[in-house]
Structure formats: C-alpha cells, structure tokens
Amino acid sequence: MADDSDHERRLVSGWEGRYYEDFSVGDVYKHPYGRTVTETDNVWFTNVTMNLNPMHFNEAYASTTEFGERLVDGTFVIALVVGMSVIDVSANATANLGYDEVRHHAPVYHGDTLFAESEVLEKRESSSRDHVGIVTTELRAYNQDDVKVISLKRTPMVLKREYAQPSAAKPTGWPEGIGTQPEDLDGE
Template sequence: MTDTDDTTNGEQDRRLVQGWQGRFFEDFSVGDVYKHPYGRTVTETDNVWFTNLTMNLNPMHFNEAYASETEFGERLVDGTFVIALAVGMSVVDVSANATANLGYDNIRHHAPVFHGDTIFAESEVIDTRESESRDHVGIVTTELRAYNQDDDLVLSLERTPMVLKRESANPSAAQPTGWPDGVGTQPEDLK
C-alpha cells in the first residue's frame, strides 16, 4: 500500500485509502458538539409503518379523522420513531465503534413532529470515563438533540455507549470496521 499519488507510465498508482472509521474512546472530549450529517424528512409511510410495527394503538398516529379533532389538527409522528431516527443519525459520529449501549436517559419530547418535517440531530459530549470492568472500552455520555427545519428543538436525550479504544479496534484500509478479514480489495491486489 502506498500513501502517494505517484504515476507510472502515465497512470496513477492504485492504493487503498482508509475511510471514516468512526470515533474511538480517545477521540471524545467533554464539550465537543457533533452536528450529524444529513437531515431526514419524515414521511407518512415512516410513521404508519413504525406505528404498525410497534403496535402503537394511539389513534393520534394512524387515524386522520381522530387526529384532525385534536389540538394539533393532524396526525403526529410516533415519538419513538423520532427517538430511533435521531439515535440512528448519531451513530456515524458517536457509536460506530460501540460494543453496547448502556442507557438512554432524560428523554424529552419538546415539540411535535409532523409528516413532512425534516429532522436534524447533534450530540454534545457531556462525560467520558474509563470502564471499570473492561480495559478495551471507555464509556461516553452524550446529550442528543434533534431539531426540525424551523430550528425547533423536538427531542433531547442522554445516550451512554461503551466505545472501543483505538488500540483494541485496530482498523485499517484493508479491513475497516464491520468487514471480515480478506473481503474486497487487499493491498496485495494493488501490486
């Protein structure tokens, strides 16, 4: 594997380049804020499917006639879908290298979410500590906040995953997180 873009006979050398590997325990500092990439527009289908999958029988989520008579005047997006969406959005920055999620605390729905709202999420590191029982991980607590397209805070929660230490994960360009050894292009394939 080469770290240069040298050319040979007018052609560029091929090389494996390490992509984003996620953060490891050592990368987290209290006070850091990660604005997670991409917003996600919530569709009616998201809400109906999630409501049905989880057997949430509150008609506020699936009965337009009922919901139209409430103070909101329309169906609300299932709050547990909003939690799942925001947590999912945070994985790329917070828990791509987690071995377990230890807890979700202080969950608050601050404003309703409606079909067509676009959700954006960010996480702020509020605590880090070494694991007392596992040398290969540390424990990170973040406050996850989700906003709609109008900058209304719609959700906040504290999330605490156990995150691998870099030396235990040993990621590489040839074997990034989640890839089995030997799958795909290998350094010897580029020679």
C-alpha cells in the first residue's frame, strides 16, 4: 500500500460551470447524468402545480386515450431538462431572460430516461450590464430510445469570469470561511 504521508494537502477547485467567455457559438454540451422519470415525479409535480388534466394522474381515464397510459406532465419535462442543463449553461447565470420555442416532440412516460444537450446559438455582450453576457442555447432532450422528446431555446445572462472571482476556498454558493481554508493546510 502506498504511503501518502509525502503528499501535501491542498484545496482544489471543483467544476464552477461556464462563464460568459467559455461559450462559443456552435458548441454542443452533452449534459451528464441522464434521469429516469418516475411515477412519483409525475404525480407530485402534477399535484403541486394543480394541473387538473386527468391524463397525468388518472390511470382509468388515460388508458382510454390514444396513448393508453398516463403521460408525464409536460411542464415537469421542461423543468427537468432545464435543470439538467444548469451544470453546463447557467451555473453562473444571474438571470434567465427567456424560454422560447418550446416544442414537445414526443410523449414522456413513467420509466423513460431522459438525456439532455445544449447547443450555443449566439452570444453577445450585455448593453446595460458590464459584468454579464447574454447566451442563447437550444436545449434538446431525448429518451432512452434516442427519440427527441422536447426542444426549447433558453437565454440566460451569464457572469463574466473577472466578476465572479471563484476560488477553491470559497466556491460558488459557499459563504466566506466555511469548511477547510488555506490556513488550515499550512504547516502540515
């Protein structure tokens, strides 16, 4: 077994997401972690949002439709795939300016596993805020059978790196002084 006593402890930055400068038109980001949609996801989301369409919560009704079973609430699908894209597109966003051209291409069923990707369509400097740029992406999601189930355009305002000043000691979302700090590692 290797002796690790010769190694110096250090704080190492984790993934902080992309900043405005990191986006290039034409880039496609295949977002990690496909996600299987469960019956619980659908029923809870449908109830929380008070969506009264029985297609989402009434099996007897849904079984008589052309789909033969309940469909996953389309607004859940939007929320899920947007959430899947945050790690690559908007972890450093200060605001989402719009969701446009939302298209449901195929139904989503309980048990489907969704995979999402985003393509950068355009980017520009903000004319009113020096600390951000505006990035437009097309977000697409597919099920386990490679059937496109949804697409939409998404436009966040994304921080420029110089204004974010991320560090290993204080990553995005952490208050100052929490957890291991550089001075905790000195002299070891």
